[in-house]
Amino acid sequence: MSDTTLSKVEFNAEADFSDFFALLKPRVMILVVFTALVGIIAAPVYVHPFTIFVSIVFIALGGGASGALNMWYDADIDRLMRRTQNRPIPAGKITSNEAKVFGIVLTGISVVMLGLAANWFAASFLLFTIFFYVVIYTAWLKRLTPQNIVIGGAAGAFPPMIGWAVATSGISVESVLMFSLIFLWTPPHFWALALFMRGDYEKARVPMLTVTHGRRSARNHIFFYTVVLASFAFCTSFTSLGGWIYLATAVVLNSIFVKMSFDIWMREENEAELDNFRVERRFFRFSLIYLFLQFGSILFDLGLGTNFSWSLV
Amino acid sequence: MNFEVEHELHKRRLSKNVGLGIVLVTFVALIFGLTVVKVTDGNVSSAIAGASSNE
Numbered sequence: 467m468s469d470t471t472l473s474k475v476e477f478n479a480e481a482d483f484s485d486f487f488a489l490l491k492p493r494v495m496i497l498v499v500f501t502a503l504v505g506i507i508a509a510p511v512y513v514h515p516f517t518i519f520v521s522i523v524f525i526a527l528g529g530g531a532s533g534a535l536n537m538w539y540d541a542d543i544d545r546l547m548r549r550t551q552n553r554p555i556p557a558g559k560i561t562s563n564e565a566k567v568f569g570i571v572l573t574g575i576s577v578v579m580l581g582l583a584a585n586w587f588a589a590s591f592l593l594f595t596i597f598f599y600v601v602i603y604t605a606w607l608k609r610l611t612p613q614n615i616v617i618g619g620a621a622g623a624f625p626p627m628i629g630w631a632v633a634t635s636g637i638s639v640e641s642v643l644m645f646s647l648i649f650l651w652t653p654p655h656f657w658a659l660a661l662f663m664r665g666d667y668e669k670a671r672v673p674m675l676t677v678t679h680g681r682r683s684a685r686n687h688i689f690f691y692t693v694v695l696a697s698f699a700f701c702t703s704f705t706s707l708g709g710w711i712y713l714a715t716a717v718v719l720n721s722i723f724v725k726m727s728f729d730i731w732m733r734e735e736n737e738a739e740l741d742n743f744r745v746e747r748r749f750f751r752f753s754l755i756y757l758f759l760q761f762g763s764i765l766f767d768l769g770l771g772t773n774f775s776w777s778l779v
Numbered sequence: 780m781n782f783e784v785e786h787e788l789h790k791r792r793l794s795k796n797v798g799l800g801i802v803l804v805t806f807v808a809l810i811f812g813l814t815v816v817k818v819t820d821g822n823v824s825s826a827i828a829g830a831s832s833n834e
Contacts, residue, residue, distance in 0.1 A: 482791040483798030514821040520813050583813055 481564075485554040489537055489565055490530025490572075497757065498529035498625045504761045505629025505644060508707065508768060513584075513633050520583040521632045525625060528576035528592045532599040532621070534569035538562050539604050543670035549663050569600075580632075588631040595624040609671075612678040619652030620645075626761075640707050647702065647760065650695040654688045654727060655753040661685070661730075662743035662750070685731050688749075692727035696720035699760060706777040709767030716763070719756050726752060 502525045506518050513521075537544065537555055541562050544550035554560040560568075573596050581589030603618030611617075623645045630641035660667055660676040661684055667674040676684045699720050703713040726749045733745060767773045819826035 480788055480791050482794040484794070486795070486798075514816050516812050516816045517821075520809050523809065 481554060481559040485559040486568065488554050489534040489560065489568060490527075491533030491536075492530075494533060494622070495526050495529050497622070497754075499526045500758060501644070501648065501761055502526075502625040502629035502632075504764055505626035505631075505641060506633050507629075508626075508640060508644070508764055509630045509633030511633040517583055518632075521580060521588070521629075524576045524580040524583060525592060525628055525632075527572055528580070528596055529625070531569045531572035531576055532596040534565050534572065535596070535600040536604045538565040538569060539600065540608075541565075543609075543672060546670040547663075547666040549666055584632040585635045587635045588628055591624065591628045591631050595621055595628065598624070609673065612673050612675045614673065615656045615675075616653050619649055619656075622652055623648035639705070643702050643705055643707050644761075644764075647695075647699060648757065650691065650698055651753065651757055654691045654695065655750065657684045657688050657691075658730065658746050658750040658753065661688075661738070661746045664743075681735055685733065689727045689731035692724055696724045704774070704777060706773075707764055708777065709763075709773040711766040711770065711772050712760075712763040714763075715759055719759055723752065723756055 499522055503518070503522055506513060506521065537553055540550075541555040544553050545556040550556065555562055555565055573593070577589050577593045577596075580592050599618070599621035603614065603621055607614040607618050626644035626648070627637060627641040630644070631637065657675055660674045661681060664676070664681075667677050674684075675687060699716045702708055703716050726745070729745050730749055738746060815823055
Protein backbone atom coordinates (compact mmCIF):
# COMPACT_ATOMS: atom_id res chain seq x y z
CA MET A 467 0.00 0.00 0.00
CA SER A 468 1.45 3.35 -0.98
CA ASP A 469 1.47 6.35 1.33
CA THR A 470 -1.28 7.99 -0.70
CA THR A 471 -3.63 5.01 -0.36
CA LEU A 472 -2.85 4.70 3.31
CA SER A 473 -3.78 8.32 3.96
CA LYS A 474 -7.03 7.87 1.98
CA VAL A 475 -8.02 4.96 4.23
CA GLU A 476 -7.22 7.04 7.29
CA PHE A 477 -9.38 9.90 5.96
CA ASN A 478 -12.31 7.55 5.48
CA ALA A 479 -11.94 6.21 9.00
CA GLU A 480 -12.50 9.62 10.61
CA ALA A 481 -16.12 10.71 10.54
CA ASP A 482 -17.23 14.30 10.88
CA PHE A 483 -20.34 15.58 12.64
CA SER A 484 -22.54 15.32 9.56
CA ASP A 485 -21.82 11.58 9.27
CA PHE A 486 -23.20 10.97 12.76
CA PHE A 487 -26.16 13.19 11.93
CA ALA A 488 -26.79 11.11 8.76
CA LEU A 489 -27.04 8.00 10.97
CA LEU A 490 -30.20 9.50 12.47
CA LYS A 491 -32.00 9.40 9.07
CA PRO A 492 -32.90 13.13 9.22
CA ARG A 493 -35.49 12.93 6.43
CA VAL A 494 -37.47 10.26 8.30
CA MET A 495 -37.05 12.39 11.42
CA ILE A 496 -38.98 15.25 9.79
CA LEU A 497 -41.99 12.93 9.41
CA VAL A 498 -41.63 11.75 13.02
CA VAL A 499 -41.42 15.31 14.34
CA PHE A 500 -44.39 16.56 12.36
CA THR A 501 -46.77 13.68 13.10
CA ALA A 502 -45.80 13.58 16.79
CA LEU A 503 -46.41 17.34 17.00
CA VAL A 504 -49.88 16.90 15.49
CA GLY A 505 -50.51 14.14 18.06
CA ILE A 506 -49.62 16.46 20.97
CA ILE A 507 -51.52 19.49 19.69
CA ALA A 508 -54.62 17.50 18.69
CA ALA A 509 -54.91 16.05 22.20
CA PRO A 510 -57.51 17.71 24.42
CA VAL A 511 -55.02 18.44 27.21
CA TYR A 512 -52.94 21.61 27.54
CA VAL A 513 -49.19 21.05 27.48
CA HIS A 514 -46.73 23.88 28.13
CA PRO A 515 -45.08 24.92 24.83
CA PHE A 516 -41.58 24.30 26.21
CA THR A 517 -42.57 20.80 27.34
CA ILE A 518 -43.94 20.20 23.82
CA PHE A 519 -40.65 21.39 22.34
CA VAL A 520 -38.50 19.21 24.62
CA SER A 521 -40.77 16.18 24.07
CA ILE A 522 -40.57 16.59 20.30
CA VAL A 523 -36.76 16.89 20.47
CA PHE A 524 -36.48 13.60 22.37
CA ILE A 525 -39.10 11.78 20.27
CA ALA A 526 -37.06 12.84 17.23
CA LEU A 527 -33.87 11.67 18.94
CA GLY A 528 -35.52 8.30 19.68
CA GLY A 529 -36.49 8.06 16.00
CA GLY A 530 -32.89 8.89 15.11
CA ALA A 531 -31.61 6.22 17.50
CA SER A 532 -33.73 3.59 15.77
CA GLY A 533 -32.33 4.82 12.43
CA ALA A 534 -28.75 4.37 13.69
CA LEU A 535 -29.52 0.87 14.99
CA ASN A 536 -31.21 0.03 11.68
CA MET A 537 -28.08 1.13 9.79
CA TRP A 538 -25.90 -0.93 12.14
CA TYR A 539 -27.94 -4.10 11.58
CA ASP A 540 -28.47 -3.55 7.84
CA ALA A 541 -24.89 -2.54 7.01
CA ASP A 542 -24.38 -5.74 4.97
CA ILE A 543 -27.36 -5.13 2.68
CA ASP A 544 -26.86 -1.35 2.58
CA ARG A 545 -23.51 -2.01 0.86
CA LEU A 546 -25.32 -3.84 -1.95
CA MET A 547 -28.09 -1.34 -2.70
CA ARG A 548 -27.54 1.79 -4.82
CA ARG A 549 -29.94 3.81 -2.65
CA THR A 550 -28.09 3.06 0.59
CA GLN A 551 -24.44 2.50 -0.32
CA ASN A 552 -23.49 6.09 0.51
CA ARG A 553 -24.74 5.78 4.08
CA PRO A 554 -21.98 6.37 6.69
CA ILE A 555 -21.27 2.68 7.44
CA PRO A 556 -21.03 1.31 3.87
CA ALA A 557 -19.11 4.46 2.90
CA GLY A 558 -16.50 3.53 5.54
CA LYS A 559 -16.91 6.70 7.59
CA ILE A 560 -18.37 5.10 10.72
CA THR A 561 -17.85 1.53 11.93
CA SER A 562 -20.80 -0.79 12.63
CA ASN A 563 -19.84 -0.89 16.28
CA GLU A 564 -19.76 2.91 16.58
CA ALA A 565 -23.26 3.08 15.05
CA LYS A 566 -24.54 0.42 17.44
CA VAL A 567 -23.16 2.16 20.54
CA PHE A 568 -24.38 5.54 19.24
CA GLY A 569 -27.89 4.10 18.72
CA ILE A 570 -28.05 2.43 22.13
CA VAL A 571 -26.83 5.55 23.96
CA LEU A 572 -29.31 7.78 22.11
CA THR A 573 -32.11 5.30 22.88
CA GLY A 574 -31.31 5.55 26.60
CA ILE A 575 -31.06 9.35 26.56
CA SER A 576 -34.24 9.88 24.52
CA VAL A 577 -36.40 7.48 26.58
CA VAL A 578 -35.23 8.77 29.97
CA MET A 579 -35.53 12.41 28.90
CA LEU A 580 -39.04 11.91 27.47
CA GLY A 581 -40.01 10.22 30.73
CA LEU A 582 -38.74 13.20 32.73
CA ALA A 583 -40.13 15.85 30.36
CA ALA A 584 -43.57 14.31 29.77
CA ASN A 585 -44.54 11.01 31.40
CA TRP A 586 -43.32 7.43 31.64
CA PHE A 587 -46.15 6.03 29.53
CA ALA A 588 -45.02 8.10 26.55
CA ALA A 589 -41.40 7.14 27.28
CA SER A 590 -42.29 3.42 27.36
CA PHE A 591 -44.18 3.87 24.10
CA LEU A 592 -41.08 5.46 22.55
CA LEU A 593 -38.94 2.54 23.76
CA PHE A 594 -41.47 0.06 22.34
CA THR A 595 -41.41 1.91 18.99
CA ILE A 596 -37.61 1.72 18.82
CA PHE A 597 -37.80 -2.00 19.74
CA PHE A 598 -40.47 -2.59 17.08
CA TYR A 599 -38.47 -0.84 14.35
CA VAL A 600 -35.11 -2.40 15.20
CA VAL A 601 -36.04 -5.90 16.35
CA ILE A 602 -39.46 -6.71 14.83
CA TYR A 603 -39.00 -4.90 11.50
CA THR A 604 -35.25 -4.65 10.80
CA ALA A 605 -33.92 -7.83 12.37
CA TRP A 606 -36.90 -10.11 11.84
CA LEU A 607 -39.54 -9.20 9.25
CA LYS A 608 -37.46 -7.28 6.69
CA ARG A 609 -35.50 -10.33 5.55
CA LEU A 610 -38.26 -12.85 6.17
CA THR A 611 -41.52 -11.88 4.49
CA PRO A 612 -42.90 -9.69 1.69
CA GLN A 613 -45.32 -8.38 4.33
CA ASN A 614 -42.26 -6.72 5.98
CA ILE A 615 -43.34 -3.21 5.12
CA VAL A 616 -47.00 -3.82 5.97
CA ILE A 617 -46.38 -4.95 9.56
CA GLY A 618 -43.11 -3.08 10.04
CA GLY A 619 -44.80 0.12 8.92
CA ALA A 620 -46.41 0.26 12.35
CA ALA A 621 -43.12 1.60 13.74
CA GLY A 622 -43.37 4.70 11.56
CA ALA A 623 -47.04 5.08 12.49
CA PHE A 624 -46.50 5.23 16.26
CA PRO A 625 -45.14 8.86 16.58
CA PRO A 626 -48.58 10.59 16.62
CA MET A 627 -49.66 8.09 19.30
CA ILE A 628 -46.52 8.94 21.31
CA GLY A 629 -47.35 12.63 20.87
CA TRP A 630 -50.91 12.03 22.06
CA ALA A 631 -49.51 10.06 25.03
CA VAL A 632 -47.21 13.00 25.91
CA ALA A 633 -50.35 15.11 26.46
CA THR A 634 -52.78 12.56 27.88
CA SER A 635 -50.58 9.75 29.30
CA GLY A 636 -52.76 7.30 27.37
CA ILE A 637 -54.23 6.02 24.12
CA SER A 638 -57.58 6.95 22.60
CA VAL A 639 -59.66 6.48 19.45
CA GLU A 640 -58.18 9.65 17.93
CA SER A 641 -54.59 8.51 18.39
CA VAL A 642 -55.41 5.10 16.90
CA LEU A 643 -57.00 6.87 13.90
CA MET A 644 -53.82 8.88 13.32
CA PHE A 645 -51.77 5.69 13.65
CA SER A 646 -54.00 3.94 11.09
CA LEU A 647 -53.60 6.75 8.56
CA ILE A 648 -49.80 6.33 8.50
CA PHE A 649 -50.05 2.53 8.81
CA LEU A 650 -52.18 2.30 5.64
CA TRP A 651 -50.11 4.93 3.84
CA THR A 652 -46.76 3.12 4.34
CA PRO A 653 -47.14 0.05 2.03
CA PRO A 654 -48.05 1.90 -1.20
CA HIS A 655 -45.35 4.51 -0.43
CA PHE A 656 -42.59 1.87 -0.15
CA TRP A 657 -43.86 -0.40 -2.93
CA ALA A 658 -43.71 2.56 -5.33
CA LEU A 659 -40.11 3.08 -4.22
CA ALA A 660 -39.39 -0.64 -4.78
CA LEU A 661 -40.80 -0.35 -8.32
CA PHE A 662 -38.40 2.36 -9.44
CA MET A 663 -35.39 1.28 -7.35
CA ARG A 664 -35.56 -2.01 -9.21
CA GLY A 665 -32.67 -4.37 -8.84
CA ASP A 666 -31.72 -3.00 -5.40
CA TYR A 667 -33.84 -5.38 -3.33
CA GLU A 668 -33.09 -8.39 -5.58
CA LYS A 669 -29.36 -7.75 -5.20
CA ALA A 670 -29.67 -7.53 -1.41
CA ARG A 671 -32.06 -10.50 -1.29
CA VAL A 672 -34.64 -8.52 0.63
CA PRO A 673 -38.02 -10.22 0.02
CA MET A 674 -39.92 -7.13 -1.07
CA LEU A 675 -43.23 -7.77 -2.81
CA THR A 676 -41.66 -6.81 -6.16
CA VAL A 677 -39.10 -9.60 -5.70
CA THR A 678 -41.26 -12.41 -4.26
CA HIS A 679 -44.56 -11.89 -6.09
CA GLY A 680 -43.46 -9.87 -9.10
CA ARG A 681 -43.89 -6.30 -10.18
CA ARG A 682 -47.44 -6.84 -11.51
CA SER A 683 -48.51 -7.95 -8.04
CA ALA A 684 -46.86 -4.89 -6.48
CA ARG A 685 -48.84 -2.64 -8.85
CA ASN A 686 -52.08 -4.41 -7.88
CA HIS A 687 -51.24 -4.07 -4.18
CA ILE A 688 -50.43 -0.34 -4.53
CA PHE A 689 -53.84 0.34 -6.06
CA PHE A 690 -55.70 -1.84 -3.53
CA TYR A 691 -53.97 -0.30 -0.49
CA THR A 692 -54.41 3.24 -1.82
CA VAL A 693 -58.16 2.69 -2.22
CA VAL A 694 -58.34 1.35 1.35
CA LEU A 695 -56.27 4.31 2.62
CA ALA A 696 -58.45 6.81 0.73
CA SER A 697 -61.66 5.29 2.10
CA PHE A 698 -60.25 5.32 5.62
CA ALA A 699 -58.93 8.89 5.34
CA PHE A 700 -62.31 10.06 4.02
CA CYS A 701 -64.27 8.29 6.80
CA THR A 702 -61.93 9.83 9.40
CA SER A 703 -63.43 13.21 8.41
CA PHE A 704 -66.57 12.22 10.35
CA THR A 705 -64.74 11.38 13.57
CA SER A 706 -63.60 13.72 16.32
CA LEU A 707 -60.38 14.33 14.33
CA GLY A 708 -62.29 15.67 11.35
CA GLY A 709 -63.48 19.11 10.35
CA TRP A 710 -64.26 21.13 7.24
CA ILE A 711 -60.62 21.61 6.27
CA TYR A 712 -59.77 17.96 6.92
CA LEU A 713 -62.78 16.87 4.83
CA ALA A 714 -61.90 19.18 1.91
CA THR A 715 -58.22 18.11 2.06
CA ALA A 716 -59.18 14.44 2.24
CA VAL A 717 -61.46 14.70 -0.80
CA VAL A 718 -58.87 16.48 -2.94
CA LEU A 719 -55.76 14.56 -1.81
CA ASN A 720 -57.33 11.12 -1.90
CA SER A 721 -58.90 11.66 -5.31
CA ILE A 722 -55.47 12.57 -6.70
CA PHE A 723 -53.78 9.72 -4.82
CA VAL A 724 -56.25 7.09 -6.04
CA LYS A 725 -55.97 8.40 -9.61
CA MET A 726 -52.17 8.16 -9.43
CA SER A 727 -52.31 4.63 -8.03
CA PHE A 728 -54.79 3.73 -10.79
CA ASP A 729 -52.21 4.92 -13.35
CA ILE A 730 -49.58 2.72 -11.71
CA TRP A 731 -52.00 -0.22 -11.75
CA MET A 732 -52.79 0.21 -15.45
CA ARG A 733 -49.18 0.52 -16.56
CA GLU A 734 -47.21 -2.29 -18.10
CA GLU A 735 -43.60 -2.77 -17.12
CA ASN A 736 -42.10 -1.93 -20.52
CA GLU A 737 -44.13 1.29 -20.61
CA ALA A 738 -42.72 2.27 -17.19
CA GLU A 739 -39.17 1.48 -18.30
CA LEU A 740 -39.52 3.73 -21.33
CA ASP A 741 -40.13 6.85 -19.24
CA ASN A 742 -37.85 5.72 -16.37
CA PHE A 743 -40.76 5.12 -13.95
CA ARG A 744 -42.02 8.70 -14.15
CA VAL A 745 -45.49 7.83 -12.79
CA GLU A 746 -44.11 5.70 -9.93
CA ARG A 747 -41.62 8.41 -8.93
CA ARG A 748 -44.37 11.03 -9.01
CA PHE A 749 -46.60 8.83 -6.84
CA PHE A 750 -43.75 8.40 -4.33
CA ARG A 751 -43.10 12.15 -4.11
CA PHE A 752 -46.80 12.94 -3.85
CA SER A 753 -47.23 10.39 -1.04
CA LEU A 754 -44.91 12.52 1.13
CA ILE A 755 -46.89 15.69 0.40
CA TYR A 756 -50.10 13.72 1.00
CA LEU A 757 -49.14 12.76 4.53
CA PHE A 758 -47.98 16.24 5.51
CA LEU A 759 -51.11 17.91 4.15
CA GLN A 760 -53.51 15.36 5.62
CA PHE A 761 -51.95 15.70 9.08
CA GLY A 762 -51.57 19.46 8.61
CA SER A 763 -55.32 19.76 7.97
CA ILE A 764 -56.00 18.35 11.47
CA LEU A 765 -53.99 21.26 12.90
CA PHE A 766 -55.77 23.82 10.68
CA ASP A 767 -59.19 22.61 11.84
CA LEU A 768 -58.08 22.92 15.46
CA GLY A 769 -56.48 26.34 14.94
CA LEU A 770 -59.39 27.81 13.00
CA GLY A 771 -62.08 26.10 15.07
CA THR A 772 -63.58 24.43 12.01
CA ASN A 773 -63.96 21.02 13.66
CA PHE A 774 -67.32 19.40 13.29
CA SER A 775 -69.39 19.90 16.44
CA TRP A 776 -70.61 16.30 16.00
CA SER A 777 -68.78 13.09 15.19
CA LEU A 778 -69.54 9.43 14.68
CA VAL A 779 -66.60 8.34 16.86
CA MET B 780 4.11 33.64 10.14
CA ASN B 781 2.67 30.18 9.80
CA PHE B 782 1.67 29.04 6.31
CA GLU B 783 0.91 25.41 7.21
CA VAL B 784 -2.17 24.11 5.44
CA GLU B 785 -4.62 22.49 7.83
CA HIS B 786 -4.91 18.74 7.32
CA GLU B 787 -8.40 17.55 6.29
CA LEU B 788 -8.38 15.19 9.24
CA HIS B 789 -8.22 18.17 11.61
CA LYS B 790 -11.12 19.85 9.84
CA ARG B 791 -13.24 16.73 10.37
CA ARG B 792 -12.26 16.54 14.04
CA LEU B 793 -13.04 20.23 14.48
CA SER B 794 -16.48 19.70 12.91
CA LYS B 795 -17.15 16.78 15.26
CA ASN B 796 -15.94 18.66 18.33
CA VAL B 797 -17.84 21.86 17.55
CA GLY B 798 -20.98 19.83 16.77
CA LEU B 799 -20.72 17.90 20.02
CA GLY B 800 -20.15 21.16 21.91
CA ILE B 801 -23.30 22.68 20.44
CA VAL B 802 -25.27 19.50 21.26
CA LEU B 803 -24.07 19.57 24.89
CA VAL B 804 -24.84 23.28 25.36
CA THR B 805 -28.32 22.69 23.85
CA PHE B 806 -28.86 19.73 26.18
CA VAL B 807 -27.97 21.84 29.23
CA ALA B 808 -30.30 24.61 28.01
CA LEU B 809 -33.15 22.10 27.55
CA ILE B 810 -32.65 20.65 31.04
CA PHE B 811 -32.53 24.15 32.55
CA GLY B 812 -35.65 25.29 30.70
CA LEU B 813 -37.52 22.12 31.56
CA THR B 814 -36.58 22.46 35.23
CA VAL B 815 -37.88 26.03 35.30
CA VAL B 816 -41.17 25.00 33.65
CA LYS B 817 -41.65 22.03 36.01
CA VAL B 818 -40.72 23.92 39.19
CA THR B 819 -42.96 26.87 38.37
CA ASP B 820 -45.76 24.58 37.15
CA GLY B 821 -45.70 26.33 33.79
CA ASN B 822 -46.30 29.83 35.23
CA VAL B 823 -42.77 31.15 34.81
CA SER B 824 -43.66 34.86 34.75
CA SER B 825 -46.01 34.71 37.78
CA ALA B 826 -43.40 32.69 39.69
CA ILE B 827 -40.80 35.38 38.99
CA ALA B 828 -43.29 38.12 40.00
CA GLY B 829 -44.14 36.19 43.17
CA ALA B 830 -40.50 35.80 44.08
CA SER B 831 -39.80 39.53 43.67
CA SER B 832 -42.87 40.52 45.73
CA ASN B 833 -41.68 38.27 48.57
CA GLU B 834 -38.30 40.04 48.71
